[in-house]
Amino acid sequence: MLDSPDILPVRVPLATEPLGVFGTLRAGRRNVLELIPEIATHAPIISGVTGKRWHMVMDPEALKRILRDKVEEYPKSDVTKLILEPGIGKSMFVAEGQEWLWQRRTAAPVFSHRNVAALAPVMTAAATRAVARIGGTVGRAVDVFDEMVTATFEVISDVTFSGGGGFDRDAIHKSIESYISQTAKVSFLDVIGAPTWLPRPSRMLSQSGVREMKRVADGAIERRKAEGGPEIPDLLDLMMEGADPKSGRRMTTAELRDNLLTFIVAGHETTALTLAWSLYLCAFDQTVQERARAEARGVLGDRAAVAADVAALPYIRQVVDEALRMYPPAAFLSRTARAADELCGREVRRGDTVILPIYALHRHHKLWPDPDRFDPDRFAGGYKGERFAYLPFGDGPRICIGANFALQEAVIILATLLARFRFDPVRGRDPKPVMILTLRPEGGVWLQATPV
Structure with missing residues (x-):
């Protein structure tokens, strides 16, 4: 561990003190998590008015009501839809009601355990390439966040559009980065609850990048329909073959594109973040890193991890789970109440914004002992706490459809890297947790990698 046991990993x-409308705007554009009051790590619910009424919920029973029991009465907030719809349209991540349901039923078999395991060789190959790249940085600092973005983008683009014929990886990646950096920032009109039909000028800047992203994806889908797919089906093949078991409805090119772009945007970014924060935490606590490395080397020796190894790497999985607790990629969710309700004895009116601050929930003092401390043993034998106190992938019927895919990928890549390298922090270059669309390490995660 670093010099003193009292030193904790970086924290938001x-x-x-109250922020007010303009303070909220400044904090929201700088780091969305700075909107969370410190008291949220102790209280079950906080309410206020900033342009419009809002409630911040940290109570597991109330979260169960929002995410499972009354999920249809708490759809994604208007601001969330304004941010996401330009890039991923009416995909299952944004759609509500029956429009969401048929898409979810169609896509669920795609992410079955069998299909996810069949895609593991792509993850193993990406892990092997990451080892080679990081091996070339020995003697100087390496931004492991940048390396993990490269690795996970290779995975998601290969399992989505394998073969890559006509699929411009660089164009898609550039468009995604532009989309996240420009579209996802909170605007003044969002803060005051202005109608959704009023244009947000900052989001209009990213429209050319979004159009290019959709154009490239549409072209790849049409070529696949005309020319057929690879010998081993990828996500595009599986989605094209899928149909709603109730209605028989199949996805159009636009629906396929929006859902595949959802998988690409969400799938590589969130797993890259999980891996980068996991490596930061392992560098922060060398005792944990040594234990994880011993497990990885005991199972893998000098080879890269494969799907069959995942069950034999429980401590690596604990490190991933604890990183997801401390730095959840989706750290701040919001819903709009569709009907009057009551949460924790508090009146909720139709139209109120209901915020799920996952970052505060995962560091809540009544739910987690010493919550700011890095301790993978919290997850020894699996998570045993309150069901709705740990929500890295959400919960209820809208739980992340790709959770198993992401966890398999994270364990394969992390185990492969820890078996080959020792990672040490670079003094004076601690990452800064900043959330815009996801909880990113501003400035990167700079570590020193030494072969072992």
Whole structure:
């Protein structure tokens, strides 16, 4: 561990006084998590008015009500839809009601355990390439976040559009980065609850990148329909073959594109973040890293991990789970109440914004002992706490459809890297947790990698 046991991993400075409308706007554009009051790590619910009424919910029973029991009465907020729809349209991540349901039923078999395991060789190959790249940085600092973005983008683009004929990886990646950096920032109109039909100028800047992203994806889908797919089906093949078991409805090119772009945008970014934060935490606590490396080397020796190894790497999985607790990629969710309700004895009116601050939930003092401390043993034998106190992938019927895919990928890549390298922190270059669309390490995660 670093010099003193009292030193904790980097943490977001939560609000200690009311922000007001303009303070909320500044914090939201700088780091969405700075909108969370420090008291949220102790209280079950906090309410207020900033342009419109809002409630911040950290109570597991209330979260169960929002995410499972009354999920249709708490759809994604208007701001969430304004941010996401330009890039991923009416995909299952944004759609509501029956429009969501048929898409979910169609896509669920795609992410079965069998199909996810069949895609593992792509993850193993990406892990092997990451080892080679990081091996070339020995003697100097390496931004492991950048390396993990490269690795996970290779995975998601290969399992989505394998073969890559006509699929411009660089164009898609550039468009995604532009989309996240420009579209996802909170605007003044969002803060005051202005109608959704009023244009947000900052989001209009990214439209050319979004159009290019959709154009490239549409072209790849049409070529696949005309020319056929690879010998081993990828996600595009599986989605094209899929049909709603109730209605028989199949996805159009636009629906396929929006859902595949959802998988690409969400799938590579969130797993890259999980891996980068896991490596940061392992560098922060060398005792944990040595234990994880011993497990990885005991199972793998000098080879890269494969799907069959995942069950034999429980401590590596614990490190991943704890990284997801401390730095959840989807760290701040919001819903709009569709009907009057009551949460924790608090009145919720139709139209109120209901915020799920997953970052605060995962560091809540009544739910987690010493919550700011890095301790993978919290997850020894699997998570045993309250069901709705740990929500890295959400929960209820809208739980992340790709959770098993992401966890398999994270364990394969992390185990492969830890078996080959020792990672040490670079003094003075601690990452800064900043959330725009996801919880990113601003400035990167700079570590020193030494072969072992």
